[in-house]
Amino acid sequence: MTNLLTILLVLFFSLNTYSHGSAGSIPNDETSNRAINFPDTKQYKTLVTDLHTHSVFSDGHVWPNIRVGEALRDGVDVLAVTEHLEYQPHRADIPNPDRNKSFIEAKAAAGNSDILVINGSEITRNMPPGHINAVFIKDANKLVKVDPSKEEEAQAELAKRLDEMRGRDRKVVDFFALASMWPPEEAIQAANDQDAFVFWNHPMWGSQKSDGIAELMPMHKDLIEKGLLHGIEVVNGEGYSEEAFQIAIDNNLAVIGTSDVHNLIDWDYKPHLGGHRPVTLVFANSKREDSVKDALKDRRTVIWFKNTLFGLKRNMQPLLKASLSIESASYNNRTQILGVNIKNNSDVVFLLKNKSDFTFTNSEDLVEVPAQGTKYLGVKTITRLNLLELDFEVLNALEAPKVTSKLTLKKRVN
Ligand SMILES: [Zn+2]
Ligand SMILES: [Zn+2]
Structure with a gap:
């Protein structure tokens, strides 16, 4: 009897272990429909991208498979x-000798699913240049260089910034200081040598630009x-920068x-x-x-940030034309x-302001067109x-700071 009980218990626990899925797998979610949806333009496919995220391999708080699972749910x-190459706060618990590891994990988690996971890293320095993302890289290890002979110089630099570093793990800070000794121009050149796409992260971040x-x-x-x-981040997380838009x-x-x-x-x-992460729509x-x-x-x-689009006119106009149309018009x-x-x-919930001479029977000049929906106007x-x-x-479509898009909708009358 005892033996039988033991066998049953072992069986129960082993089944239970397997039913939780293997490490790095993606949990299913059949309950919500939150995929971000934009139409293709006449010329290009409209791809939803998020080119800046973190996992436990730097200062994020999740394993890379969770990033993939979220992205699949979001229609990314x-x-x-x-990952930050130089700032590695979990290094005591998660040594990260191969800086491609989070990409390898994410790619494996994506498996045969319909998402393109690309390799990228955050080259992390004080200002200038601040933080720089390099994506489509081939080997992240070549973008970080640690020269032990620079130890003294690194410590001298660190001494000037002790206030910023207060409360952080000393070993993490020491490594950051030492890795920062490699001139950022050389790291950025190394990313370009791999034919990366390189962009400046959060240039408006208060920690690096106090105003x-x-x-x-x-x-x-x-x-x-x-x-x-x-490229340059005009939007990062909850932050938007009009000045960065103008710089772009x-x-x-x-x-x-x-x-x-x-x-x-x-x-x-x-x-x-009903919320969504900020994304870059890429027309490829x-x-x-x-x-x-190439795109x-x-x-x-x-x-796409909150309920507003930001982009150059040449990219915005085809997107607006693909998004909005007059479905029917009859007397x-x-x-x-x-x-x-x-x-x-x-x-997008589009906010349109009437610029025609016509007036409407059921609306004033401000017309709200629901997302994935239809708006009737008399x-x-x-x-x-x-x-x-x-x-x-x-x-809520800006082609430059304070410059809204114009759009003419045409339709033959039945
Ligand atoms: Zn970051
Ligand atoms: Zn950053």
Whole structure:
């Protein structure tokens, strides 16, 4: 009897162990529909990307498979887990000799699923240049260099910044100081030698820029001049920088928005309550790695942050045209009131301001078009038209700081 009980118990516990899935697997979620959805443009596939996230392999709090699981739920097409190369707060518990490890783990977790996981790292320095992400890299280990002979110099540098480092693990801080001795220009060059796409992270971050104003310093200008810096975060997590947007426009940098998530996406962005992580929409020929990189290097991006889009006119206009259309337009009986249905194929709740001479029977000039939905307008055209043209200002699509998009919707009248 005792033996039988033991056997049953062993069986129970071993089944239970397996039923929790193996390490690195992705738990299923059949309960929510939170995938981010944007239509393809006439010319390109619209890919949802998050190119800046963290795991326990630097200062994040989850294993890389969780990043992949979240991304799959969020409909993210392209994901990078970009660990700090120099700042390794878990190094006592999770030694990280191969800096490609989080990518390897994330890629394995993705398995055959429909997500493109790319290799990337965060080159982490004080300002300048601050933090720099390199994605589509081939070997993260080549982007970090530790020279023990620089120990004294590193400690002298550290002594100047003890206030910033207070409360942090001394070994972690010592390693950061020593690894920071490698000139950042050389690390960024090494990323470019791997044909990476390189962008400046959170240039508005108060810890590195106390006034919160993103501003190019000589080192950034030099990197841009040499073609070594290709993008800039205009949005990072909860932060938006109008100045960074202008820097992107003035210097032909890709506008990038990322989650920079360290905790859980669900905690930070509450998708179950209708929230979403910031993403960069990339307009690419296909979801292949080379094609996505080409698109980024060609600056074909629009950011979706909260309920606003940010992007250059040449990228924004095709997205708006793919997202908004007049589905139907027909006159009500013998009236001159045209019943119009405006359709929205995107996840943005569009805020349109009427710029036509027409007035509406059921709305003032501010028209809200629901995400993935339709808005009815009764348009008073005075005379019966064959072709309707409605001019709008899109209040939550910005093509430059304080510059909203314009959009004309046209439809033959039935
Ligand atoms: Zn950073
Ligand atoms: Zn980061």
